[in-house]
Amino acid sequence: MSIYNKINAGFSLGTDSPVTAGIEDVIYIFNQDDITLTYDTLNPLIVKGLTAVSTAKVYKFEGTNNSFNTISKLAKTAVGPRYTEEIDFNIAGFSVDVKTQLMAMGYGRVCAIAVNNYKSSDSAIELFGAVNGLILTDAERTAADETLDGGYKLKLTNPDKLREPYPPRAVSIAPESGTATYASTIAALEALTA
Numbered sequence: 001m002s003i004y005n006k007i008n009a010g011f012s013l014g015t016d017s018p019v020t021a022g023i024e025d026v027i028y029i030f031n032q033d034d035i036t037l038t039y040d041t042l043n044p045l046i047v048k049g050l051t052a053v054s055t056a057k058v059y060k061f062e063g064t065n066n067s068f069n070t071i072s073k074l075a076k077t078a079v080g081p082r083y084t085e086e087i088d089f090n091i092a093g094f095s096v097d098v099k100t101q102l103m104a105m106g107y108g109r110v111c112a113i114a115v116n117n118y119k120s121s122d123s124a125i126e127l128f129g130a131v132n133g134l135i136l137t138d139a140e141r142t143a144a145d146e147t148l149d150g151g152y153k154l155k156l157t158n159p160d161k162l163r164e165p166y167p168p169r170a171v172s173i174a175p176e177s178g179t180a181t182y183a184s185t186i187a188a189l190e191a192l193t194a
Helices: 096-107 182-192
Strands: 023-031 035-039 046-052 059-062 068-077 080-091 110-116 125-128 135-141 152-157 169-171
Touching: 023 068, 046 182, 068 125, 096 135, 096 152, 125 182
Parallel strands: 046 169
Antiparallel strands: 023 059, 023 110, 035 046, 068 080, 080 152, 110 125, 125 169, 135 152
């Protein structure tokens, strides 16, 4: 782990692929115990495999008009840096099925994968809650809210006192033969989607 104790490179912003804010209007959520993560042996910031336990699935949540957002915040602690991770998103609905999913996210721990709008990075796809998971900490519905048509505003974040030891992990999954690409990673996620 000594390589993470010293900086070893710089960076510059280029005009060929300028940074783009935001994430796509889709997130993938799964129960923390339902998917086994495989990390790159040389770099724990890279998830190179997702394997379903038994018949477990990844669930895809789709939105519109930038209705999803991710946040990662550094917190200095006595044992080193830790990261608070959050995902904000909206659900346009309030059926019993929606409420059941909200309750499950509030009691159980989930992990979430977000796809950044900025694709010219090895972190175009990121995993949140890798170690401690995420729980639903906010679920607000205002019936007269026209921006959501009466749907829910939700926030997934780390459980109390359980920050992540690393920033959000990059997800980079190779096909059966060849190297990992953005397309191969999305294909692997879709193959696990219910």
